[in-house]
Amino acid sequence: MGYEIKLLENGPILVKGPLRFVDSTGKEQLIERDWIALCRCGGSQNKPFCDGTHRKVNFVGAEVKFYTP
Numbered sequence: 001m002g003y004e005i006k007l008l009e010n011g012p013i014l015v016k017g018p019l020r021f022v023d024s025t026g027k028e029q030l031i032e033r034d035w036i037a038l039c040r041c042g043g044s045q046n047k048p049f050c051d052g053t054h055r056k057v058n059f060v061g062a063e064v065k066f067y068t069p
């Protein structure tokens with residue numbers, strides 16, 4: 001299975017799921033969504049996930065895409 005990551009223009013980092021998420025305490029959680037949105041503006045109240053705050057803070061960031069070969 002390949003990996004795909006997209007940095008949306010002025011928005012979050014999308015990672016193609018499903019993914020296994022491990023938090024700072026070592027607790028694991030399987031996230032079975034097709035896409036997971038991670039905050040890159042720093043403003044989310046639900047880090048590491050995006051909660052839409054990037055729109056309120058007018059976050060500016062270029063679109064970038066990464067794919068496995």
Ligand code: FES
Binds near residue numbers: 013038040042043044
């Ligand atoms: S990128 Fe969406 S809340 Fe930070």
